Amino acid sequence: xxxxxxxxxAGATGRLGRHVVDVLNEQGHEVVAFSRANGVDIETxxxxxxxxxxxxxxxxxxxxxxxxxxxxxxxxxxxxxxxxEAGTQAGVERLVVVSIIGIDNSVSGYNAAKLAHEQELxxxxxxxxxxxxxxxxxxxxxxTQWGTQGEVAYLANMRTQLVAARTVAEKLVELAxxxxxxxxxxxxPEIAGPRPETMAGAAAVLVARRGDAIRVQEVSDPANPDxxxxxxxxxxxxxxxxxxxxxxxxxxEATYPAVG
Ligand SMILES: NC(=O)c1ccc[n+]([C@@H]2O[C@H](COP(=O)([O-])OP(=O)(O)OC[C@H]3O[C@@H](n4cnc5c(N)ncnc54)[C@H](OP(=O)(O)O)[C@@H]3O)[C@@H](O)[C@H]2O)c1
Numbered sequence: 283x284x285x286x287x288x289x290x291x292a293g294a295t296g297r298l299g300r301h302v303v304d305v306l307n308e309q310g311h312e313v314v315a316f317s318r319a320n321g322v323d324i325e326t327x328x329x330x331x332x333x334x335x336x337x338x339x340x341x342x343x344x345x346x347x348x349x350x351x352x353x354x355x356x357x358x359x360x361x362x363x364x365x366x367e368a369g370t371q372a373g374v375e376r377l378v379v380v381s382i383i384g385i386d387n388s389v390s391g392y393n394a395a396k397l398a399h400e401q402e403l404x405x406x407x408x409x410x411x412x413x414x415x416x417x418x419x420x421x422x423x424x425x426t427q428w429g430t431q432g433e434v435a436y437l438a439n440m441r442t443q444l445v446a447a448r449t450v451a452e453k454l455v456e457l458a459x460x461x462x463x464x465x466x467x468x469x470x471p472e473i474a475g476p477r478p479e480t481m482a483g484a485a486a487v488l489v490a491r492r493g494d495a496i497r498v499q500e501v502s503d504p505a506n507p508d509x510x511x512x513x514x515x516x517x518x519x520x521x522x523x524x525x526x527x528x529x530x531x532x533x534x535e536a537t538y539p540a541v542g
Contacts, residue, residue: 289458290314290337290374292324292365293344297420298380301451302343309455317344325357327364334372339458340365342379343451354395359402366406376409378458380450383414383443383472384517390507400470411457415450416474416519417442417481419533426485430496435489437482439502440512443474443519444484444530453524472523475530478515484530491534493541 289306293299294315306313314333316322322329324344334340342365346357365377381396388394403410422444429436453473462471482500489496503509511517519525528536 286311287338287459288312288314288336289455290316290334290340292322292340292342292361293317295319296343296345297418298447298450298454299343301448302341302454305448305451305455309459311459324361324364326360327368330364330368331371334368334374337369337372338375340369340374340377341454341458342377343454349392351391351394354392355398358395358399362399362402362406366403366408369408370406374408376411376458376461377403378411378413378454379403380454381412381414381470382517383416383474383519383523384511385414387511387516388508393508409461411461412470413450413454413457414470414472415453416445416472416517418447418450419444419475419484419528419530419537420447422481422484422488422530425481426488426498429485433496435485435496435498436501437485437498438506438512439500439509440481440517441478441515442481442484442517443476443478443525445473445475445526446528446533449473449475449526449528453526469520469522472519474519474523474525476525476527477529478518479530487531487534488538491538491540 289311291302294303295317303315316333322333346354348354385393385397388397426435450473486498
């Protein structure tokens with residue numbers, strides 16, 4: 283039986299955060315769920331001190347919708363500094379933060395911003411546990427929407443071991459409740475799905491399940507400085523990763539009603 287803790291979830295309305303809140307509630311923890319929707323801004327710090335009063339552990343599942351490296355870096359580095367500052371003042375024990383598998387050499391876009399996030403977290407006074415996750419099953423729909431022009435969905439060539447956000451949430455809660463020695467130097471614990479996939483292959487499964495009248499085309503973008511990492515398997519989990527289902531196909535079947 284776990285001792286119940288008071289755990290704050292930043293980004294509690296997001297694809298990941300909502301599952302973190304569910305898992306914590308199911309386990310009987312006291313949850314402080316926040317995002318800008320209830321007046322707490324992790325980037326500016328507004329409302330953070332009040333939200334963290336009496337909190338033992340913070341799970342940060344917040345994100346910015348921007349994939350621009352500079353915009354996203356500004357968001358994540360400010361969030362890291364604000365969590366350390368407000369968390370220290372509130373007497374928080376630890377931060378548990380989610381990042382992305384395979385980003386060590388990322389130089390562009392969102393992944394480079396997440397690397398800056400990890401580095402900023404390492405500078406603060408509170409112990410931090412970082413969990414690196416693979417791309418979420420839930421991201422496939424977003425990438426498909428972003429890439430659709432007319433009747434074609436253009437998906438970047440990307441090898442990924444897609445994982446359900448719920449599965450990542452369970453691992454984050456485990457780390458929040460049963461801490462490993464906190465470390466901001468790698469290798470970080472990793473969580474990924476049961477098998478390697480491609481983003482385009484997963485998009486094709488999704489489109490077929492929904493009966494969308496679009497064709498998926500995998501494309502390689504020579505202008506992307508991180509293209510090789512997307513394509514050569516760098517984003518796949520390491521041998522120490524926790525692998526857990528459901529597979530993307532199982533998740534799609536459970537999430538989207540069959541057409542016809
Ligand atoms: N998506 C993936 O495939 C994936 C893979 C690996 C790791 N991750 C990591 O998982 C985390 C969550 O990603 P996600 O896809 O679940 O994000 P998401 O769905 O975009 O959710 C973002 C959450 O952050 C909140 N938020 C945004 N700006 C905020 C601010 N200024 N202050 C406070 N809250 C703010 C949002 O709520 P409001 O709009 O109400 O503020 C929302 O609750 C991120 O760290 C991401 O890097 C994601």
